[in-house]
Amino acid sequence: MYYVPDGTEVCGFYECEDCDSRFLNIRIVPRMVCPYCGKAVDMEIGPDDETPVEREAAKLLQTVEGEDVEKYDTLLSLAVTGGDYSWI
Secondary structure, three states, X not given: OOOOOOOOOEEEEEEEOOOOOEEEEOOOXXXXXXXXXXXXXXXXXXXXXXXXXXXXXXXXXXXXXXXHHHHHHHHHHHHHHOOOOOOO
C-alpha cells in the first residue's frame, strides 16, 4: 500500500483546503496538518519574531474501514502515479 501500512483496518480519508490533495492517514482526527503543503514549525525563532502556528488545513472527509481501506489506497495510489500500476 502507498498511504497506509498493509493490514490497516481503519483509517481517515482527508482533503486539504489549501492544495486540494487527498490522502489516507492512520490517525483519525477532525483536522490535521497536510503532509504535502503543511510546513513543520521552526521553533528556533528570535526574540522579535512571532511564534509560528501550524495550520491544520486537511479536513477529515470520512472514516474508511475494512476492505475499503485497500480499495481507497489503491485508487489514490493510481491517481498519484497517473495510472501506472506496475509498481504495486
